[in-house]
Amino acid sequence: MVYLPRVADDVLAGRLSALGGVLLEGPRACGKTSTGLQHAASSVRLDSSPELLTLAESAPQLLLDGATPRLIDEWQLAPVVWNAIRHAIDDRSAPAQFILAGSARPADDITRHSGVGRVGRVRMRTMSLAESGRSSREVSLAALMDGASSVAGRSQLSYADVAAEAVRGGWPSLISATVAQAQIFNREYCDELYSSDIPMSTGVQRSRSRLRRTLAALARNVSTEATLSTLAADVAADGSSADTRTVRAYLDALSQVFALEELSAWSVDLRSRSRLRTQATIHLADPALACAALGVGPERLARDPRYFGFVFESMVVRDLRVLTSGFDGRVFRYRDNTGLEIDTIIESPDGSWGAMEVKLGQNGLGAAEAALLKLRDERVDIGKVGAPRFLAIATATEYAYTRPSGVHVVPLGTLGP
Template sequence: MPNKPTADRLSKSSQSAVFWLVRYLDRMIDTRLGRLLAAMGGVVLEGPRACGKTSTGLQHANSSLRLDSSPSAVELAELDPVGLLQGATPRLIDEWQLSPTLWNVIRHEIDSRGLSGQFILSGSAAPPDDIRRHSGAGRFGRIRMRTMSLSESQRSSAEVSLHELNDHDHLSGVRSPLGYRDLAAEAVRGGWPALVHSSVADAVEFNASYCNDITSTDLRLATGVRHDPVRVRRLLASLARNVATEANVANLTADVAADGRSIDRDTVRTYLDALASIFIFEEQPAWSVSLRSRSRLRSRPKLHLSDPALACAALQLSPQRLANDPEYFGQVFESMVIRDLHAYLDTAGGHIFHYRDDTGLEIDAILEFVEGEWAAVEVKLGTRHIPEAEANLLKLRDERVDTDRVGRPRFLAIITGTEYGYTLPSGVHIIPIGALTA
């Protein structure tokens, strides 16, 4: 027989890229995935469909099984689960949620072997809760994978490292290769690995098809429930209009019911939960922190789709239409920045929040690092609002946060869609999104 490549023969070497016909672009979570495999029996790699989980898993695996390859694979997983787990380790079990009973079998196999780095479980949907399924504590590490950041897709000059940035640094000579309309094109394209080398026109078709699949197929396959596709599409459009805002379920419900057909909040909440289960919808929680003032914190989360391109696709926006609407582009740009910050923070397991108090002070992103440090970031597409953003950041640090308890911020920064990066006399950094990396 000809010696042709198969999934089981793919390894960590770059030769596996030949099989996929596209060179693998390193992902920010590669390092963290390697660390978790060295420490845990298995790693769960989860995220939206087509964000690159399988390709990344194959870079770290020495054998693999794809449960979505055929119906017989799922049936065999039910009949002979232990047999399917045999293979060179780490062994990738792709789309494991198609056979949720594998979870406990894999957990027992990890206990039996007593070794780290045995399995990578990748999935584009979270299976329904089952009281019979063990939490996996002590056996599995968990990584949320997202679409590609501008640095990962090699659009960013990667001159400014988020993890190396401090308040005493002075930025100069930083320059982004992306102009205003370039950023609009990247927002519409999105961070899907399959589109890195595609035209924007092809990306528009891809994202439109992706949205159609969400409403017609993905939710039903993931949840087993047939949701009203028209209502789900209207909800996607409402989420798109409200991306990077604190819109609540009541606002979304009113938006979905704008066609004159009644719908209750519980139904909309069910739809949101279903979208979250396939990693399409995500909430950016409010920061809980000790304050030195009498201000009270607001707790409503901000809303995001898994990639800003889905917001553009749900509203049928081209790069030109997006660029011609700077107010809405500002919302999409903020969501794109949050996507990229997630990618850069996830390398070490950090978290992203937002800040709002009852005085009206708002900060777009609060970054918490695993070392216990924090940083504050404002997001501004252009330069007009930079002075206001600078004042907000300084007010947060000097008047709101009890720095005796939580420490001074590692840095304060304004991430922009502008060309140049520099440091203001106040110490606040101006960083173009097209110059940022982990």
């Protein structure tokens, strides 16, 4: 399979130029190994043989011998190698020694200790439409963050095409697959989460039926700020019991294997008396997992614009997270006690920011524009945080353009780095 360049490539190269090691982490099958191999001079896969795990326990330094950068794939299967790598980086005193790739955090999350100044992190996600070749990439997120005054472009994706891409997902192995093949892959992916990924990563055998119902509850509430109580009630809808502590444990397990990545609230200075809401919104590693967990295909999704709207918002969040990682940016959401809500806030390391609402179709563009202008003109303290670099509405429509107010309309099928 031909390797398609990822936004993470430049991020990884930059980290390697400055640090002794880089940890690639993200959900299984998102492309960490392939990306790591593009930058590695040698590699070893710890899941390829039980003997390697034995060697890791008895003589981990032997696994580190090889041309550098050396890729240690699925390193979390033998967390003991972390300290060996850390010591090797200290001894060698040179950048670009190791790339580690893993699909789960170790149970004790050893990487949070003693890695500062030695090992950097690169979070990989499933492919954005720009990376998979589905987007025309005519509207640059970087240009928007630089204050572009206008946008133009045309998406080649119809409404039905966007539904198909949502069901397919951004897994690199599915680039050339049919949607029907992708649906099989995504159902199997969910089954592996229940039966293998979570038990292996957490060391705890959890109820497969409860995990399945938890993932379905998350899928039904994707792109919302559902509480633990709401999710617990959903999980227990079959008449069984489920308390919030149990649901929290299941959410933590899904986060540990990078299958769940909630969207945090934006912390910003306000000039009004409004108060920020701090509840995160629910997003899975890829919107396709939400569709798979509920058995939703592209035709059914397209016929249900309400649920499609939530799934599409999750697609936008996924793509923005991927694209903003290229400049070490972060994505948040905004909601205050007056009910004003902005789906995504993009923030750069220097504090500059932009805001993007999400609307599936043409309906609601006016309301989205009004909300964005209210955020800028009435809510955010511009004197403290600066004016937004851009205001935009992400859509599943055809044309990109700029409205007279300066708010950009950006079909997701035109968005690029």
